[in-house]
Amino acid sequence: MADYQQMWANLGMDLEKHDVLCEVLPEAFGGVYLTQQDRPKGMDFYDFVVSEIHGVRPAEMLQHQKEGGKVFGTFCVYVPDEVVFAAGGIAAGLCGGSQFWVSGGEKVLPANTCPLIKASVGARLDKTCPFFLIPDMYVAENTCDGKKKAWEILAGEVPMHIIDIPQMKRERDVAAFAAEIRDFIGVVEKVTGKKINAESLGEAIKLINNKRRALQRVYNARKASPVPISGKDALLVTQINFYDDPARAAQMANNLADELEQRINNGTGVFPENAPRIMISGTPMAIPNWKLHHIVESLGAAIVVEESCTGTRYFENLVDETASTLDEQIRALAERYMKTNCACFTPNSARIDDIIRLADEYKVDGIIDTNLQFCNLYSTESYLIKQVMTERNLPIIHIETDYSEQDFEQLRTRVEAFLEMLRK
Amino acid sequence: MIVIGIDIGSVAAKGYIISSGSHHRAMIPTGWSPREAGQAIIDQLLEASGLERNQVEQIYVTGYGRVAFEHADKTVTEIKCHARGVAELYPEVRTIIDIGGQDSKVISTGEKGQVLDFAMNDKCAAGTGRFLQVMATALGLDVSELGDAEDPRQMQTISSMCTVFAESEIIGSLARGNPKGGIIAGLHQSVGKRVAAMARRMGIKEQVAFTGGVAINPGVKRALEEEIGTRIIVPQACQYTGALGAALLAWETLRRDL
16 A cells, blocks of 8 residues: 555544554455455456555545645435536545444444444544545535434534435425525535536536446346346445546446446356345445445355445436536436435335335345344334335345444344245 | 254254164353364264264254354254254244344244244344343342242333343342342343344244243243243253254255255
8 A cells, every 4th residue: 555644644633543444454355355256357446446445535635625626525325416526526425334433433422323423423533534534524414313413513523514305205395405406506616616507517417427327337237147246346336436536436337347248248157146136225334334245145145236325326316417507407406316215205115116126127036124223214114115025025134233243143143044044 | 864963052052963763962061162062062962872973974053153163064044943943843833932142033934844034133132141141140140040039929120121221220129129039020021021022023923932041941931921922832952942953954954865
């Protein structure tokens, strides 16, 4: 790894503590990722990004700031990145996915807060992640009570803009979200000092759509049997797309998709054709949370699709590119984002329809519906999902877990028993 | 044909050896090394049966220690093994409640002992043998003494499901001079409530069997019966059903391959 010590020191990071993280990550990544057989060549780029995870992209962001650009940190797939890029800014997904940061969050948050929020707050307060220290502004939202209140704590640290995400999807809610996007445009213009017009927003819409199209290609390849890429690798691609440069992200995902399509033509895969095909549905898995994927795939089953924010919810729908005026574009953005189905909405039967559709498209043998510990929304919704899937004879298991390793053996037993049921 | 089934749990390792016409079983504390415990079980089974290691055709291993044990021909989850073991002893059973040292499970089974669905406690000691062990220590008892020491007539309800909070709650209860037997009945009730809730969520079909080390404790059986509202069967060898299931699964595989 290149030497980033000076850069980290300039950011005011806690270098001693950060060294601990830098020491454990390569080993964890090696054990989970590099032990896999027949990985696509296209994964080399993502392996490289992980090997320099706190160096290469943060350096680009700092260079961007040096040249007068602004960086916005985000925490949710409902934040329209298009607005930020239209103003020449960089948007980067920040969610924390490591147990390493949880204790830092627990210093200020109640114990019954989900690990994603704890890790995100801890990463900032402990100053052990450059991504959390670089942004000029955090763009947050109110998709759950835990996040809503955590932002009030982080607002003491960094300028914060909150987007009010509707809780229902009536016409007036879509209109309200369009108004939020309009406000957000004003905020971004003020921070960047750049006006957003129909031309720049139109280009940004195409830029982000292209990234979505590339990810859709990678996911489409996973519909094949044998599956040409592991669930772990596909998850890593999505995770890195949250903060990589969107044009490069699209290019890399397209390169990977080319290779996967070639593999399909040759009939080669990374799991035997008869390996159980599993869908993961539920809460996001922020980098470096690979825990459940690793357990499932180590037991010989292939994860072929994630119905989650680090999966289909991130890229499934495109923004209408034919919108030509700013008003039309704002409306098109609102419509696209309101198609995403998160458990923070009610009613949310469209999410169940998504799961049914994905199970069919990806020829899924069983569903592992999972949520991070203390995520009330997704864990409550799991009851309804189980009812519907059971009616349709689709085997399903619900797993609640966090970032720690302590339930690893228990989870292994549960997943293994679930696979035994599928294989009989 | 000779097979062995081993269930290496967090507290105890159990084993069954089955040969045409006879079977033997053995149990030892798992201790710190699941690997050594598994080996010791094999040695004991061979000694009890008078058979030699090279006569054993298949060894199936289950329980949390299954991954560490290298002499397994196959590893199977305890969920499948308990289902198979109980089906052999009580074919009418459709729901199995298994409470072991570190987890509790509810298994819904079909007519042939196949697993239809199951539920397992999330990462938390509430409703497990570990919970009772911590509480027994707080009460100055061994976990094996709890069953006989309870007095349900003087029931002291424990409101905390959490092992940490429940421990301070019973210390407080003792300090207020409440009878020990009543506190213990309250602990059993707490485990019963917790596990019954998990069972109800999955759906309870009769008959119901109760297995695992905690099933030895008649107080927990009583509490579960009260909570679920049905009679529960505790197999005489309630700790061995997983090992029995593993041995039977090994036996069936061999027979199929013949």
